[in-house]
Amino acid sequence: MSDISVAQQLAQLDRTESALVLASGMAAVACTMVSLLRPGDHLLASRWLRPETRRFFEHELPALGVQVSFVDPTETRGWRRAITRTTRLVYLESPVDPTTRVVDMRPVRTLAQELGLALVVDATLASPINFRPVEHGADVVLHTASVFLDGHGDGFAGVVCGSEAVVDEVRAKMRLWGAEPHPAAVEHLARGLKTLAVRVAKQNTTAMVVAQWAALQAMSVGAISAVHYPGLATHPDHAVATECFTGHGNLIAFAMRGGEAAAGELLGRLQQFNVRDAESAVRLGGVESVASALSEGSVRLNIGLDDASTLIGDLTQALE
Missing domain, CATH: 3.90.1150.10 (Aspartate Aminotransferase, domain 1)
Structure with missing residues (x-):
């Protein structure tokens, strides 16, 4: 099964226009962030993040000129208070490992739509079978494919689902940074999607x-x-x-x-x-x-x- 057909399946599962398979979950996070953010922009993120993503936001994005703020997602008004005139993107993970917490997307969705901000959701621990963030206001959905999507523990890959325009930008960064997935990982992912x-x-x-x-x-x-x-x-x-x-x-x-x-x-x-x-x-x-x-x-x-x-x-x- 080709990379294109796997991407089409992923887009259908998450109800998005397009999808892209990358080398890992962190490759998906990194390539998406540098595609949507520019020096001088501000990223607003949930405090409930996996350690690798948190480190990337705290150390790598500031080195690229992106300001990052973290919000307690249980304080619904905290999202609005943390907004600045340069905020361009809101990021969250749901469900959260290992606490099992689930982020209420309603106040975030309202804020993002009102101010024209991009809303990116890492829904790895739900899988698109249990949760499709675009149905709740997200613009881009991320997955670490070695969790549910692969399902057999023998392949590393990441997934970005969103509009064709966003996916094209992420694809350009993926190729520039050498973050293409291994062909075997795509084959494992194709097998996992069947079940x-x-x-x-x-x-x-x-x-x-x-x-x-x-x-x-x-x-x-x-x-x-x-x-x-x-x-x-x-x-x-x-x-x-x-x-x-x-x-x-x-x-x-x-x-x-x-x-x-x-x-x-x-x-x-x-x-x-x-x-x-x-x-x-x-x-x-x-x-x-x-x-x-x-x-x-x-x-x-x-x-x-x-x-x-x-x-x-x-x-x-x-x-x-």
Whole structure:
């Protein structure tokens, strides 16, 4: 399958005019930013960003003459207060790893449309099956394709979806910087797209069952003290996620009453989950279920294609 046909599929999935495959997720971020911003411009971004993107915004863009400000996305008026006369672009990620938070796009969309700002959304952790940002006011959508889109953990690629004019500009930067994807990565992506819808549907269903089970453990004052999953009514962004998302995704986070020691002990006993440290667990959203430790005694679960009963049984024996 050719690069062009894969791009067409991606554009159709995200409901955009055009799409482009690049070498990595960060290549997609970087080439998009330097395509849409010029020296003297101001970028307004959510504080909830993955570390690599945050570093690029804090260090590389200022070196190119772009001013960057970060906003707490829970303070809806903060977006407007941070606007300057040189603001050209608003950037956010939703959902957010590892907190599972979901950004309310409504105030950002209103602001961007009122002032004529470009709105760029990294929707990697939702996939276009669960969330299509252009339907909620975004102009450009980004994905790290090695997460859900590839789905098998064997290819690196990034995706930019938007208007044909924007994609053409990003393509020019991609070629200038040598950020074209490897042909094998495009082939892996083509394979992953064939099963994307069924994989995500399965992950949505299984994650909800596992999250509900974990919530019951927390209510019974067991080893788990709190569960964070957008599909649960207790999640702070449940209403927003339910309104904007088709499914609530595969990412679950929960806190252990025993802190980091208890989290480490739990991970050491798991048998069905692939246990990885948080930094190396980059190819998530695939067929494998992955568990990793976070700070302050929290655990992140990325649900794969295992049955819910299998994963709950594994968590049960590990907690015992």
